[in-house]
Amino acid sequence: MLNMIKMDIYRMFRTKSLYVIWIIMAVAVIITTYMSKIDYDAIQEEMNRQQAVVEEEQAEEQVNLGMTVVLPTQPGEMVTVFDLFYANTQAKFIALFLVIFAVIFGTADINSGYIKNIGGQVRNRGHLVLAKMVSLLAYTILSMAGYVLLQVVANQIIFGKIELGNTKEFLLYLGAQTALHYALVIISMALAVVIRSNVISMVIVICLCMNMMMILYSAVDNLIHKAGAKDFQLIEYTVTGKIAMLPMGPTGSECVQAVVIALGFVIVMILAGSAIFRKRDI
Amino acid sequence: MSEILLQTIGLTKQYGHHKAVDHVNIHIKKGAIYGFIGRNGAGKTTCLKMISGLAKPTSGEIEMFGYKGKDLGRIRTRVGCLIESPGLYGNMDAYENLKIKCKLFGIHKDNYIEEILRVVGLSDVGKKKTKHFSLGMKQRLGIGLALVGEPDLLVLDEPINGLDPQGIAEVRDIIQKLRDERNMTILISSHILEELSKIATDYGIIHNGSLLQELTREELMSRCSERIEVILDEPEKALPILDALGFANYQVIDKEHIHIFERLSESAVLNMELAKAGIPIKGIQVTSEELEAYFLNLTGGAQNA
Structure with a gap:
């Protein structure tokens, strides 16, 4: 098992798409930070002119379920690294890059045919999926850490000042979001392994990031509401829903709930993915 | 009588109502080069996939190195295979492709990869990405990958398919060398009997999923003389x-x-x-x-x- 993990980590760092996606993500983060600066300046200017608080207060109340990057900073306040981190993660903007790589990495051995060189020689083929799970954990942590660093640099370059925000809240939020993003990465990888089609898997995971599954969730909600549970909202128990709805200053229980949901999805997807991969012919 | 290294007993693979392999009983002696002959779609690849552990038989049994059933998992590393076209990471070079499999096997020996590259005649490819390799080079690297872990049984599925005469000769030389120098048992499939006859010591002829005949080189030659x-x-x-x-x-x-x-x-x-x-x-x-x-x-x- 350890050798499988070493093999996959070696393979991951020699995959060109890893670096391409990181570069595109970095450029995109700089662009969103720059766009946020333009929005922020426009609001400030408007506020100075009208001496009135415009619709931003309302915007804070809204839940962003799509992929729009909305800055939570109130007019007059300093834009912090946490603000931009929140805006990008809850919009699933970072998740989008992570899941694209997860699909590519998850199916690279299958699509290239390399799996034929190793699939018959391992005692339990399902362990190959577990090895990918570990490699993708390293990838998710590196990507999130890299993103935070990049956001710090982008803030300095574009806003001319680095302010982290509430450190404790930021770390809690970062930890919970990393767990949720990891779960989404594992869902993407497992889907790709099971479906064996990059295109279909990619479409599904992008739809997940854009919360297009809301239609399905609503249908399920309606059924459950008819069964009696009037307050039930399926989206609150999904990874993408949690990514979007986790508040900026999460309480301990909110973080635990997020981690439990992430863990639950990771376990289910890995068990299903490895079981199918073990039993299926190559 | 030579020791039987691999035998299949009633090996069958069914897809829906179609039996791709139907009660095949193969017997391969230790040290043999077993030519597995059949037309396209005869069931050769399916058979080899089951032997290599890439596909599960619908029924029947495989016995290798004295192990069968669930115990086969213990000796899977002793079987190297090249099934269908070589599976390579196109954006990596030959060394990196081999290194990945070495990592899986926990092999850290110095010059191990260089030696494999030498055996398959790819010592001088340098950093060339495998997506730029010719088909012959890919086939040779595929054989190289099958050699990682020093298997005792090498399963090669149509390794000469699509190669030019020089490529065929090169692959043939490698196979011969592996048998002679490393005492490997080699199971090689092809639909080109003429080519197999130059290296194989034993033959199995498969048609429509059924094994029609198993015969030695001498028997085949006598039947054709x-x-x-x-x-x-x-x-x-x-x-x-x-x-x-x-x-x-x-x-x-x-x-x-x-x-x-x-x-x-x-x-x-x-x-x-x-x-x-x-x-x-x-x-x-x-x-x-x-x-x-x-x-x-x-x-x-x-x-x-």
């Missing part, structure tokens, strides 16, 4: 006559055929003596067969090829 072919209803009645005439090198092929591999000019005498003994003869002729013709006749003729 020049001979007197006698066609009659009860071959056993003719045997005392053949013995009395001093024929020693003959073979009863089936219920209607006897092949005699000596004194080819005496077919007329033989015909007369058999007639005198009251043995009705349907036909007698001196004949020989090309390897390809032998294979085609066995599998239903060229019109189905």
